[in-house]
Amino acid sequence: MTGTVRRFGKVTRAVHWTVALLMIICIVTAAILYNASFAVAIGHRRLVELVHVYSGFALPVPILLGAISAAYRLDLRRLNRFTRAEWRWLRSRRRRDGSIKVGKFNAGQKLNAALSGGAIAALLGTGIIMYFPSLTRLSWRTGATFVHDWFALAVGLLVIGHIFYAIKDSEARRGMRTGRVSASWAWAEHAAWAEEVLGSQQDKVRESQPDVEQEHLQ
Amino acid sequence: MEEAGPEVDGKPVGRRAILGLIALAGAGVASGTAIQDGLANFLAPLELRDPTGLIALIPVGDTFRFYSVTGTVPTKNAQTYRLAIDGMVTHTASYTLADLQAMPQTALVRDFQCITGWHVPQVHWSGVRLSTLLDRAAPLAGATAVRFRSFDGTYTESLTLDQARLDDVIVALQMLGGPITHNHGGPVRMYVAPMYGYKSTKWVSGIELTANVDPGYWEHRGYPVDGFINPPQGNGA
Structure with missing residues (x-):
């Protein structure tokens, strides 16, 4: 295939990059608050804490605001739904060879x-x-600290894994940066989606359908 | 809108996973210390014997978090450390570390409890009862409160004179079985056992008798001036 296909709309990309920025701020400030050497060397606990807390409060905002876009809502709906084939894909050792579309x-x-x-x-x-200790009893605050620590560790691992996969795939990064990916990448990595958006639009390509532009491979 | 999109097959697993995680977090909050204590009992001995230090990266729970509200805090040792007693007193004083070490020492085994929730159970502390220093200074008649200064240059805290005279309020010289490290607020810090951690001034450099309770650093930022742990807990066996 020689061409590109639209993968993410403006809103989806804006949500992704805003959340990415806030998440990185949360992780960096969390490290300063949690690690003894950083905490004492950098100090200024109140300031670091405020940046951490308000970045955290802000983090869900773009995720929710994105819902003004129909394309973003559809992305969320696709992420939400799992089919039997997907459980098979997760368990399969051959999930990367395209045999399960x-x-x-x-x-x-997902x-x-x-x-x-x-x-x-x-x-x-x-x-x-x-952050608001007067809201709850002490035992809940102790439980909340414990839960916050473990979920933070888990999110850190998810973010590292996410960045690891992104580093390995420049076309996936291009998709989130520019909104478009090559059709050949779409067929290789997301065949069922390529069928959906390219298969049905094959005929319209010649009519210069705006979402599928012709382009020469390098 | 959703009708316009293509058919999306499958079960809403994503939503279930999100709700499941929220429920898990809620159960963790409600369980309070139970799960944490179990895990800490299991992991803490491993951490002590872990040559790689990797276990320290796991949020075991029952460990100290290190708070510093300024930039760099100067390091003080036995030669450079001084503790000033001043304000509304008959006898001002400036104690060296050796002076403090020569006084009667009180040992306590008590929890360290932060108002945000984290705590370290059964910490060994020792030092001079604050009441000993107050008796030597002989507060003037109008003095009703004690204000602590830190050589970090910023932090302050206060207690009423009655609170300051409690048996389990000490000017700590040792914790965790050794001299207090710089990160823990050494060489000398306060340990106000019945109250939340923010009442236990680190790097303490001055104790001033005042006419009124002067709200401290975190109290200006929302924490209660009355720092008693509620419910009281952690009395050493």
Whole structure:
């Protein structure tokens, strides 16, 4: 295939990059608050804490605001739904060879999205309990600290895994940067989605359908 | 809108996973210390014997978090450390570390409890009762409160004079079985056992008798001036 296909709309990309920025701020400030050497060397606990807390409060905002876009809502709906084939894909050793056709998102991406979303909600709730100690009894605050620590560790691992896969795939990065990916990448990585958007639009390509532009491979 | 999109097959696993994680977090909050204590009992001995230090990266729970509210805090040792007693007193004083070590020492085994929730159970502390220093200084009639200064240059805290005279309020010289390290607020810090951690000033450099309770650093930022742990806990066996 020689051409590109639209993968992410402006809103989806804006949500992704805003959340990415806030998440990185949360992780860096969390490291300063948690690690003894950083905490004492950098100090200024109140300032670091404020940056951490307000970045955390802000984090769900773009995720929710994105819902003004129909394309973003559809992305969320696709991430939400798992078919039997996807459980098979997750268990299969041959999941990367294309024998099980993958939709717009593969099952790993869906899992990452769900676990990240749930963890963000858990971190937000426990963070509120810790930041406003007068709201709850002490034992809840102790429980919240414990839960916050473990979910933070889990989210850190998810983010590292996410960046690891992104580093390995420049076309996937291009998709999130520019909104478009090569059709050949779409067929290789997300065949069912390529069928959906390219298969049905094959005929329209010649009519210069705006979403599928002709382009020479390098 | 959703009707316009293509058919999306499958079960809403993502939503279930999110709700499941929220429920898990809620159960963890409600369980309070139970799960944490079990895990800490299991992991803490491993951490002590772990040559790689990797276990320290796991949020075991029952470990100290290190708070510093300024930039660099100067390091003080036995030669450079001084503790000033001043304000509304008959006898001002400036104690060296050796002076403090020569006084009667009180040992306590008590929890360290942060208001945000984390705590370290059964910490060994020892030092001079604050009441000993107050008796030597002989507060003037109008003095009703004690204000602590830190050589970090920023942190302050206060207690009423009655609170300051409690038996389990000490000017700590040792914790965790050795001299107090710099990160823990050494060489000398306060340990106000019945109250939340923010009442236990680190790097303490001055104790001033005042006419009124002067709200401290975190109290200006929302924490209660009355720092008693509620419910009281952690009395050493």
